[in-house]
Amino acid sequence: MSYIWLRKLTISSLGKTKRRESTEEPTLTDSETLDQVIECLVENFSIETQGVCDQKTLFEILIKAASSGDSIENTAKLLKNVPTANDIRYHLNKINNFEELETQINLALKSRIPLGLKKGCLKIAIDLNLICYYGKPTSGESAYIYQSQAKAGTHSFYAYATLYVITNNKRVTLAIRGVRQLDTSVALITYLLAELDSLKINVKKLYLDRGFFNTPVIRWLQALDIPFLMPAIKTGKKGGIKQFLKGRKSYKTTYTITRDKDDSVTFDVWIICKYRKGKHNQRGVKYFVYVAHKVKTNLDYIYQDYRKRFGIETSYRLKNICRIKTNNKNPVLRLLFVGISNILLIFGLIYFGSKSA
Numbered sequence: 001m002s003y004i005w006l007r008k009l010t011i012s013s014l015g016k017t018k019r020r021e022s023t024e025e026p027t028l029t030d031s032e033t034l035d036q037v038i039e040c041l042v043e044n045f046s047i048e049t050q051g052v053c054d055q056k057t058l059f060e061i062l063i064k065a066a067s068s069g070d071s072i073e074n075t076a077k078l079l080k081n082v083p084t085a086n087d088i089r090y091h092l093n094k095i096n097n098f099e100e101l102e103t104q105i106n107l108a109l110k111s112r113i114p115l116g117l118k119k120g121c122l123k124i125a126i127d128l129n130l131i132c133y134y135g136k137p138t139s140g141e142s143a144y145i146y147q148s149q150a151k152a153g154t155h156s157f158y159a160y161a162t163l164y165v166i167t168n169n170k171r172v173t174l175a176i177r178g179v180r181q182l183d184t185s186v187a188l189i190t191y192l193l194a195e196l197d198s199l200k201i202n203v204k205k206l207y208l209d210r211g212f213f214n215t216p217v218i219r220w221l222q223a224l225d226i227p228f229l230m231p232a233i234k235t236g237k238k239g240g241i242k243q244f245l246k247g248r249k250s251y252k253t254t255y256t257i258t259r260d261k262d263d264s265v266t267f268d269v270w271i272i273c274k275y276r277k278g279k280h281n282q283r284g285v286k287y288f289v290y291v292a293h294k295v296k297t298n299l300d301y302i303y304q305d306y307r308k309r310f311g312i313e314t315s316y317r318l319k320n321i322c323r324i325k326t327n328n329k330n331p332v333l334r335l336l337f338v339g340i341s342n343i344l345l346i347f348g349l350i351y352f353g354s355k356s357a
Helices: 032-046 055-068 072-078 083-091 098-111 185-195 215-224 242-245 299-321 333-355
Strands: 120-134 146-150 152-169 170-178 201-208 226-231 251-260 263-275 285-291
Touching: 032 055, 032 098, 032 333, 055 072, 055 083, 055 333, 072 083, 098 170, 098 333, 120 146, 120 185, 120 299, 120 333, 152 226, 152 333, 170 185, 170 333, 185 215, 201 299, 215 251, 215 263, 215 285, 226 299, 242 251, 242 263, 242 285, 263 299, 285 299
Parallel strands: 120 201, 201 226
Antiparallel strands: 120 152, 146 152, 152 170, 226 285, 251 263, 263 285
């Protein structure tokens, strides 16, 4: 099978890597890289196959569909001398254990971590990637449906909690947790941080998005004594976090959330003032509020420091580009496609790293 297997990805989309003088965008077309991706999948995934649809061919088709952001059906039509879409679906339907597949994906991610990331004390980020779900879920699907604020006309999503390492302006996925309906924020964080143990990576600083802003998470991370930073949700009309949105200079204070008599948590709050200077026709002061614990970053730099985490959003865009299109609502199949997109990005970083060396 011969084809250009991965669509163009610019260096800028993978991080702030220095651009070359040439205006031509580098492409991941190297046959050795393709072989390495297939080798990684074969090592860590086990799919029973038969006839012309052997395991290597199946993985090649999945990689082709993912790299093109295409469906399996259309990919099977475009390629010659490959199994039909029905044959491919028949074999993929054999994957029915969500937990086992999740473990295989995380083993695959860990097995191909770029050199220099293993061991040490590194900056880590945890975030949620939401994929819209429409319709009424079946009993098998409802256990994996995550409810959140409305987006694109739905409150229901398939959600994937991901753990990243941030180093040298690169964001590398180390672990994924397919969110179950009964998962709490604390459970998600605990699961993902446990994945660092086998890599011998310690947390220098943990970056979280505002979706994790709640009393149990703050209390748990304080108990673990992990330095962390996350935006606070500005609730309340006058009290709550909004009471700190005043003045024209950045400052630090403390705040206590009390849910009932025996349930409260006190934490440091950093309020950052930024002047909009007419940008987007807006003027005046804009406030950014962060929950901080044992963060040694200077107050004047905390805004820029947290912005480094925004590279994660770029990673999500790339994952959506490199994710197989499907209308199938099977949560196991969806997890497989998300896992493959993350694995492809790992090899993208390795490829660009080797080319720039």
